[in-house]
Amino acid sequence: MAVGKDYIDIRCKALSIAYHAFRGTALSLSGSGAILDNGNVAILAGGRLSWNALLFDVNADQAEALARGKAKPTPAMLNEMSNVARWFQSIGATAVKPAVELYIRHAGNVMEVNDLLSGGEMLAGGVPANEAFGTFGYHFDVRGGIAGLGARAASKGIANVIFLKPPLFNIGMQHALLKTVRNLAVIQSWFWL
Numbered sequence: 001m002a003v004g005k006d007y008i009d010i011r012c013k014a015l016s017i018a019y020h021a022f023r024g025t026a027l028s029l030s031g032s033g034a035i036l037d038n039g040n041v042a043i044l045a046g047g048r049l050s051w052n053a054l055l056f057d058v059n060a061d062q063a064e065a066l067a068r069g070k071a072k073p074t075p076a077m078l079n080e081m082s083n084v085a086r087w088f089q090s091i092g093a094t095a096v097k098p099a100v101e102l103y104i105r106h107a108g109n110v111m112e113v114n115d116l117l118s119g120g121e122m123l124a125g126g127v128p129a130n131e132a133f134g135t136f137g138y139h140f141d142v143r144g145g146i147a148g149l150g151a152r153a154a155s156k157g158i159a160n161v162i163f164l165k166p167p168l169f170n171i172g173m174q175h176a177l178l179k180t181v182r183n184l185a186v187i188q189s190w191f192w193l
Contacts, residue, residue: 040053081098
């Protein structure tokens with residue numbers, strides 16, 4: 001685990017494996033349609049925890065429909081959330097409240113900006129620091145799996161795509177002024193314990 005003042009990042013797969021054994025499902029997003037992944041936990045007041053770990057497999061059209069539907073979970077998602085709640089309670093949680101709306105993780109949603117950055121420029125850190133008006137850092141997130149990523153990375157001489165320190169990305173003004181925004185997403189839900 002990585003523990004900060006108000007968060008815990010769980011790096012061990014033990015809870016994920018235990019949950020999927022409880023459900024009798026594979027720890028595979030594409031195979032199971034949903035996985036309880038490594039937890040990203042916010043520590044809230046009063047000893048409560050907010051877990052961001054349940055991922056749902058959807059395509060871009062489904063993600064767009066969910067976003068337009070006020071991010072409300074589908075019946076199948078609600079069913080999986082109730083299974084997670086029941087499992088947490090079976091291992092000692094006294095109360096589990098599933099999220100009432102989905103957190104829709106956007107990827108590649110900034111299109112038709114005034115000055116488009118290429119993927120290579122993004123991987124290199126974005127705009128030069130002296131041109132940036134903001135810097136963004138986030139762990140490279142492959143929790144849902146990216147088909148072919150390992151082989152592609154290996155062919156480029158990258159042995160490990162799991163980075164413990166988030167890469168930094170500098171954002172320039174012309175790269176953030178949007179003409180349109182389109183959504184591609186992985187869907188996640190939050191649990192309040």
